[in-house]
Amino acid sequence: MTVERFMEKLKAVPSTEILKNPYSDPVKAQNLSIYLNYMIQAEPAHLFVGEAPGHLGCALTGVPFTDEYRLSALGNTGCLPLQQPGYEIRTDPPTREASSKIIWRALAEKAFFPLLWNIVPFHPHEKNNPHKNRTPNSKELQDYSHFVGDLRKVVPSIKQELIFALGRTSEKMLRRELGIDAQYIRHPARGGGAKCASAIYTIAESI
Numbered sequence: 007m008t009v010e011r012f013m014e015k016l017k018a019v020p021s022t023e024i025l026k027n028p029y030s031d032p033v034k035a036q037n038l039s040i041y042l043n044y045m046i047q048a049e050p051a052h053l054f055v056g057e058a059p060g061h062l063g064c065a066l067t068g069v070p071f072t073d074e075y076r077l078s079a080l081g082n083t084g085c086l087p088l089q090q091p092g093y094e095i096r097t098d099p100p101t102r103e104a105s106s107k108i109i110w111r112a113l114a115e116k117a118f119f120p121l122l123w124n125i126v127p128f129h130p131h132e133k134n135n136p137h138k139n140r141t142p143n144s145k146e147l148q149d150y151s152h153f154v155g156d157l158r159k160v161v162p163s164i165k166q167e168l169i170f171a172l173g174r175t176s177e178k179m180l181r182r183e184l185g186i187d188a189q190y191i192r193h194p195a196r197g198g199g200a201k202c203a204s205a206i207y208t209i210a211e212s213i
Contacts, residue, residue, distance in 0.1 A: 007156060007159035007160050009039055009043055009046070009160055012042070012159075015156060016029040016127060016153070017029045017035060023133050024130065024131060024132070025128050025129065025130050025131070026136055027129075028059060028066075028128065028129060031068070033068070033094045034068030036092065037067055040090050040091075040092050040093055041068075041090075042161070044086075044087050045119075046160065046161055048086075049161075050120050050121045050161065050163055050164065051120075051165045051168050052165075052169075052209070053121045053154075053161075053164045053169045053170070054120045054121070054123070054191070055124065055125055055154060055171055055172060055176045055180060055188065056070060056071060056122070056123070056124045056125070056173060057124060057125060057141070057142065057173050057176055058124050058126040058128070058129060058139075059124060059127070059128065059129040060129070060139050061129060061136060061137050061139055062101050062103040064124065064129070065129035065136070066095075066096075067093075067095065069088070069093075069122075070123050070124050070127075071109045072088065072110070072122075073101055073102050073107075074095040074096075074100030074101045074102075075100040075107075076088055076106050076107070077093050077100070080100065081100070081110075082110075083114070084114030084117070085113065086119060088110070104194065104199070105193075108199040108202055108203055109122070109194060109202070109206070111203070112202070112206040112207065116206070118206070120170075123153075123154060123157055124176075125142070125147060125150070125154065125175065125179045125180070126142040126147060126151070127153050130142045147183070151184060152184075154184060154186075155184060166187075169186050170191050171189070171190050171191065172191050172193050172194070173193035176188070191206070
């Protein structure tokens with residue numbers, strides 16, 4: 007599957023009063039396309055799958071686990087996938103998200119760049135309040151987890167035994183819905199930063 011076809015499928019999902027599709031915005035769609043095209047060339051073997059975009063991170067940039075600061079020249083030092091030309095941000099100063107900081111700092115320290123994704127690639131939020139994150143509901147998890155399979159067709163270098171779940175929600179869906187025996191990593195949110203970074207270091211050092 008091409009990046010263009012994958013993006014068409016993402017863009018076709020309509021937003022609702024409780025779920026925002028970032029990729030209906032051409033800037034966010036462009037940012038994700040740049041990221042995916044770089045990763046295709048980089049041929050990563052590892053895939054990290056989180057839960058869903060956060061309102062200060064992927065919901066603003068279109069790139070999983072990435073806030074505007076990390077996508078800017080100020081914050082992407084050592085983060086090769088984020089140093090590609092063409093990325094755009096809209097906020098000055100750029101927004102920051104704790105999970106983005108934890109993930110990219112750990113990856114940059116080890117020069118280890120797995121493909122990043124979310125089991126639900128759209129932003130679940132409270133009704134009519136896009137600035138309030140919520141956990142994806144069971145229907146959203148079932149309806150949109152198939153994008154993981156599509157993504158693996160876009161980036162075929164991913165090895166099934168090297169798929170990791172960032173959080174229990176992702177782990178459950180990868181195992182139950184997609185039959186992937188994903189390895190669990192503590193999600194960086196809600197005090198999980200140190201355990202998440204430690205797991206990333208361990209994985210990077212095992213390569």
